[in-house]
Amino acid sequence: MDRKKLYLFGSLFVIILILFSFFFLRSGKGNRIMIEKGSLVEAVYALGTVKPVDSFSLKFGIAASVREVFVEEGQTVTKGQALLVNDSGITFRSPLNGTLTKLNVAKNETTMPGLPVLEIQNLKEVFVSVSLDQESALRVKPGQSVQLSFESIRGNVYKGKVERIYPSNGQFLVRIEAHEFPQGILPDMTTDVAIEVSSKDNVVLVPLVAVDRGKVTRFRDGNKDKIEIRIGAINSEFGELIQGDLKEGDEVLVKN
Numbered sequence: 001m002d003r004k005k006l007y008l009f010g011s012l013f014v015i016i017l018i019l020f021s022f023f024f025l026r027s028g029k030g031n032r033i034m035i036e037k038g039s040l041v042e043a044v045y046a047l048g049t050v051k052p053v054d055s056f057s058l059k060f061g062i063a064a065s066v067r068e069v070f071v072e073e074g075q076t077v078t079k080g081q082a083l084l085v086n087d088s089g090i091t092f093r094s095p096l097n098g099t100l101t102k103l104n105v106a107k108n109e110t111t112m113p114g115l116p117v118l119e120i121q122n123l124k125e126v127f128v129s130v131s132l133d134q135e136s137a138l139r140v141k142p143g144q145s146v147q148l149s150f151e152s153i154r155g156n157v158y159k160g161k162v163e164r165i166y167p168s169n170g171q172f173l174v175r176i177e178a179h180e181f182p183q184g185i186l187p188d189m190t191t192d193v194a195i196e197v198s199s200k201d202n203v204v205l206v207p208l209v210a211v212d213r214g215k216v217t218r219f220r221d222g223n224k225d226k227i228e229i230r231i232g233a234i235n236s237e238f239g240e241l242i243q244g245d246l247k248e249g250d251e252v253l254v255k256n
Contacts, residue, residue: 032219032251033210039201040240042233044139048130048148048176048193050185054096054122064088065110066117073103077120084117098122101187121187128160128176130193137172139197140165146176147194153182162195198233204241206231210252211239217253218246 068085071077077094084105085091102119105111128148132140146160160178167173176193206229210216218225229244246252 031254033207033254035246035248035250035252036205037202037248038205038238039199040203040205040233040235040238041196042198042200042235043147043194043196044132044136046130046132046136046174046193046195048128048191050126050181050187050189050191051129052098052121052123052187053125053127054098056095056098056120058083058092058117058119059115060086060111060113060117062113063110066105066107069103069105069107071100071103071118073100075100094120096120096122123186126181126185126187127163128178128191128193130174130176130195131171132165132174134172137165137174140174140195141197145196146178147196148176148178149192149194150182150185150189151192156182158182200233200240204246204248205238206241206246207252207254208234208237208239210254216244216246219251219253 065087066084067087067089070082070084076099077083077097079094079097081094083092083094083100098120099122100118101121102116104115105117111117128146140162142162142164144162146162148158148160149156150158158178158180160176163175163177165172165174174195176195206216211229211231214230215226215228218227227245229246230242231239232242233240
């Protein structure tokens with residue numbers, strides 16, 4: 001290869017390298033997002049469990065054998081229906097309409113005192129129970145709005161409200177009443193819960209992806225500055241600006 005061709009290939013390589021560096025550096029600068037004012041709803045997020053409103057668990061007070069069993073697991077039962085007879089001739093009947101979800105004994109078997117013999121649940125009337133940490137529990141109050149979403153039914157959000165909050169065995173439990181449940185939901189299924197604990201209007205919204213260790217890169221009137229800010233209430237995307245020289249119409253840098 002003569003010197004002229006070598007010089008040409010070398011020049012092309014340098015041009016390609018310069019162009020590659022330009023586009024690489026340009027892509028690393030990120031995008032800009034304009035600051036706007038709006039409403040901010042702050043929520044407490046948790047995983048909830050569907051529970052039956054009515055349930056019944058049968059336990060014997062003394063050791064006893066089962067003489068006869070009249071039901072099967074998964075069977076629908078009605079209030080007053082005979083369930084089983086023990087060796088003393090006592091017939092145990094269902095105290096509610098529901099479904100037999102557990103049957104832990106068979107005919108002629110002996111069951112020990114205090115152990116569940118069977119369980120009945122009303123699958124048609126359910127609520128959602130949520131366990132919260134102390135910090136979150138302090139922000140939750142009866143009557144607050146709730147949004148429920150189920151993993152297998154993405155895209156649909158179901159509304160509810162906080163019915164009550166109370167302590168139980170070291171946990172802080174929230175009982176949520178849903179206005180509507182999707183068809184087929186059963187006790188022990190889980191749901192993503194968002195409890196709306198505060199709502200603010202006409203606040204400066206800061207994109208959380210633009211905040212880096214308490215600072216944002218601001219673009220204003222052709223100038224670029226890195227400024228310190230402080231945000232208060234947040235949701236999954238934005239934070240409420242409570243301190244810092246940032247106003248509606250400014251732009252902030254969001255790195256790629």
